[in-house]
Every structure is written in structure tokens, then in C-alpha cells.
Amino acid sequence: MECEQVRALIPWYVNGTLSGDEAAAVAEHIAVCANCREELASTHQLSLQVRTAIDETPPLPGRVWDRVRTEKGEVQLGSLDLGSFLLGLSLGLSVTRRGRARFTSSMRLLGRQVPIYSTIEKEENSGKS
Amino acid sequence: MAHERDLLARVARKDDASFQRLYEEFAKRVFRYALTLLRDQHLAEEVVQETMITVWDKASTYVGSSRVSTWIFGIARHKSYDILKKEKKGGRMDEIASVIDDPAPAIERQGHVRTAIDNLPPDQREIIFLTFYENLPYKAIADLLDIPEGTVKSRMYYAKKNLAEALS
Structure with missing residues (x-):
């Protein structure tokens, strides 16, 4: 798998919903590509920030x-x-x-x-x- | 997921207690989704109300080919756009325009990241929410939004790029 294909899948690698084959291909690529590893780390960080920000949404009134x-x-x-x-x-x-x-x-x-x-x-x- | 399907099946049989449990599981998530789309708390409350009434009325039409969450978010999405159209016909053109296009927020800001998300174009906000908050697979997002999988990935690409710029 090329960098471009891997990067397109990284958000769903982070949220854990890729198929077994796709996840294995991404993992294999990331093991040998420092740039994509960096992309994975930044996307993971972004996903945590998004979750925290949305969790701070005002509560749904009763x-x-x-x-x-x-x-x-x-x-x-x-x-x-x-x-x-x-x-x-x-x-x-x-x-x-x-x-x-x-x-x-x-x-x-x-x-x-x-x-x-x-x-x-x-x-x-x-x-x- | 089996639990959600079981719950929805009991709602289809008009079981009040199961409906209350389903509401407790989904109402807040639908509210956050509608807020992400509309950025207006009162309209988002209306979406929750109309979505959950539709779930009560139409639970028996759920065929089980998608996740329960995708089915419910699909209803919420339609309700959000229906409400926007209704508001537009009611003459609130300026407010609607601000909801759709203007980055100025309609709800109180809750930090830098929230501001950056709210300032994204609506289609990018939605992808970010569904991927990182609801943890949906890209295929389920493509089904929900009725767009090709490639479009989901390209919207994510631009959303991440815009967020990175806003947060740098």
C-alpha cells in the first residue's frame, strides 16, 4: 500500500473500524514509514481533542x-x-x-x-x- | 449492537420502558450530532424530539441491514435538513444562512478545538463527528450520507487539513 492510500485510511485505523485486511496493510506500512507514523500520531491526537471538545457540549435538557x-x-x-x-x-x-x-x-x-x-x-x- | 437491535425490536412492539432506554442511549448522541450540523441548541433539541418520535412510530420499519445507530442518525439528518428548510420558509433566511455558511457560532464556544470544528464547512464537520466521536466505519458514513466512499475520504482529508491549520 502506498503512503497516499494509507493516509486516507488512517482516521478509520484510529477509530478501529477498518477491516482486518485493511488494518493489517496500514500497520505493515506504518512499521516502515516514519512520515505515516507521524500522520498516525497526529490523527490520534486530533481524535482525542475532538472527543473532548464534543463531550463538553451543553447537556440535553430534560x-x-x-x-x-x-x-x-x-x-x-x-x-x-x-x-x-x-x-x-x-x-x-x-x-x-x-x-x-x-x-x-x-x-x-x-x-x-x-x-x-x-x-x-x-x-x-x-x-x- | 445486538442489544440495540433487541431494544429497537421491543420499541416496535410499543414497549414504553424499552423506548425510554433507547432514548437514554441515543438522545444525547443525536443532540450532539444535530448540534454539529446546525450549531443551534434549540433547533438541535427539536431534532432530538422529532427523531425520537419517528423512532417510536417507525421502529417496525427497521430492516436490520444497517446499524441501529446509522438508522437513527439517518433520521436525525433528515430532520435537521427538514427543520432548516422549514425555518427558511418561515422567513428566517439570515439566521439559516448563518447556520449553514457563516463561521460565526450560534452556540457558546467551548474552547479552541470546538471553535475550529464549528468553523469547518458543514460536510467536513459531519465527517469529523461521525468518524472521531461516533466511531463509524467509512463505509457506514458513505451509506448514511449517500455519497461514495472516496468522497468520505476526501472530505476527511480537507477537514483534517483545515483543523490542523486552525489549531497550529
Whole structure:
């Protein structure tokens, strides 16, 4: 494989999605080509920078889930939010399009929402067992 | 991937809990993709909303020939361009022009690299996001964008060149 072909594949060598044959050909070339090794190192560095930058995107607001749920037919009757952004508890009561009441609760840990209870999931799980 | 297909199959059977899990797995990723395309937080939220409703309504049409993520990103991509067209018809020509062409950002800047990415042309931003953030193979990107694999590679070439210049 020539340098030009290898360089065109390096971004996907870095993200680990080349086929076995392509990855082997790139690896073989890089082992003997200092310029392409340098290109690999800089592309790897760039991929890390891109990931970090995109990870810093503002969080998706919870209101979007409320809108999705409402639009697909689930109506929220009420909710209660306790604690802070870093540590808290959310409780909610809603009615699905099928007319079933749903109680949900989730914990908020370091800003991440972790579901801990849903009456519908509980019914479904007990129905399966 | 098998987990995602299983989840989507249960969503096709209108399983609310599975839909919520699918939302938790994909909504943030779709939001970041839409933000990369549109650079407008409110429009990106709209894309997430419309994409996830379409997933709920159309999950049964997923045929399994592509990754679930590629299928969902395909929907998000269409929604992003639909929203742009709708906004354009609504008379927000100047704002749309800024979203598409003007390097001036519509969202708050989050550092030098983010600025450099946002200043890339939209087709290059998209390739960078799908390759380095979503880790998609170039073949999947070509399918998603409906362009030849060679075009994916050439867009990446120019994107990397532009980023290197901006970050040097």
C-alpha cells in the first residue's frame, strides 16, 4: 500500500473500524514509514481533542424527554424534584396512551440521571417471571 | 449492537420502558450530532424530539441491514435538513444562512478545538463527528450520507487539513 492510500485510511485505523485486511496493510506500512507514523500520531491526537471538545457540549435538557413523552401519548400529571444538580431525587406520575398510570423515580448523581423505579417496568418484569 | 437491535425490536412492539432506554442511549448522541450540523441548541433539541418520535412510530420499519445507530442518525439528518428548510420558509433566511455558511457560532464556544470544528464547512464537520466521536466505519458514513466512499475520504482529508491549520 502506498503512503497516499494509507493516509486516507488512517482516521478509520484510529477509530478501529477498518477491516482486518485493511488494518493489517496500514500497520505493515506504518512499521516502515516514519512520515505515516507521524500522520498516525497526529490523527490520534486530533481524535482525542475532538472527543473532548464534543463531550463538553451543553447537556440535553430534560424538557426534551417530557416533550417526546407527551407527543407519543404519555401525559405527565406531576413531578417532584429534590436535592441539587449534583445529587438529587426525581419523582414523577404520568398516564400512558393506553391509560395506565406510571410512577417513576430516578436519582441524580453528579448530574447524571439514573432510573431506579418504574411501575410499568415492575409489572412487565413480574409478568415475565 | 445486538442489544440495540433487541431494544429497537421491543420499541416496535410499543414497549414504553424499552423506548425510554433507547432514548437514554441515543438522545444525547443525536443532540450532539444535530448540534454539529446546525450549531443551534434549540433547533438541535427539536431534532432530538422529532427523531425520537419517528423512532417510536417507525421502529417496525427497521430492516436490520444497517446499524441501529446509522438508522437513527439517518433520521436525525433528515430532520435537521427538514427543520432548516422549514425555518427558511418561515422567513428566517439570515439566521439559516448563518447556520449553514457563516463561521460565526450560534452556540457558546467551548474552547479552541470546538471553535475550529464549528468553523469547518458543514460536510467536513459531519465527517469529523461521525468518524472521531461516533466511531463509524467509512463505509457506514458513505451509506448514511449517500455519497461514495472516496468522497468520505476526501472530505476527511480537507477537514483534517483545515483543523490542523486552525489549531497550529
